[in-house]
Amino acid sequence: LMKQDSNPAARKIMNSIRDGRLYLGSHFFLDGKDIEEVLKVKAAFTLGLSFLCAKGGISLDKLKTIYIAGAMGKHARARDLETLGFFPPGSYLKMRVLGNTSLLGALLLARNMKCRDMNLSQAGLVQTLNLGTRQDYLAQEFGRHMIFQYPG
Numbered sequence: 001l002m003k004q005d006s007n008p009a010a011r012k013i014m015n016s017i018r019d020g021r022l023y024l025g026s027h028f029f030l031d032g033k034d035i036e037e038v039l040k041v042k043a044a045f046t047l048g049l050s051f052l053c054a055k056g057g058i059s060l061d062k063l064k065t066i067y068i069a070g071a072m073g074k075h076a077r078a079r080d081l082e083t084l085g086f087f088p089p090g091s092y093l094k095m096r097v098l099g100n101t102s103l104l105g106a107l108l109l110a111r112n113m114k115c116r117d118m119n120l121s122q123a124g125l126v127q128t129l130n131l132g133t134r135q136d137y138l139a140q141e142f143g144r145h146m147i148f149q150y151p152g
Helices: 008-015 032-056 070-075 078-083 102-111 113-125 135-145
Strands: 021-023 029-031 066-069 095-099
Touching: 029 032, 032 135, 066 070, 070 095, 078 095, 102 113
Parallel strands: 066 095
Antiparallel strands: 021 029
C-alpha cells in the first residue's frame, strides 16, 4: 500500500502501526477494514478524476488551479489530499479548498437572475459521463488506484 521510504508522511504512518492497527491517537485507530474503505473511496475518486480528464483531453499538471468543494473541501486539507494520493505530487500548491459550496450556489441561483440566466445558457453544454457503464474499465483500473499514491 505504501513504501516506508517514499516520503516523511509514509514513515510517520508506518511507525503508527501496531497490532495490525493504524493508531491516530492513544485510543483511536483504524484497522485493516477501515483502511480498505478509505482506499476504496480514494480509488473511486482518482479513477473518476482520471476518466474525466482523459475524456476532456485535460492533464492535471496543466491546470492552473484545482478547486476542492463539497464535503472533501470542508473536511480535508489540500496537502493531506496529495499525501494520501488523491492528487499528483505538487498539486496541493494549486488547490483552493472552498468548503461546502452547494448552499451558496443554490442561494445565488435563487436570488440572482443573472446567475440563473448564465446557468441556463450553459445547460446545453453539459455532458454526462457514466463511468458505471464501463465495467471493463472499472475492473481493469480500480485495483491500480487502490494505493496511497496517485497512479501515474
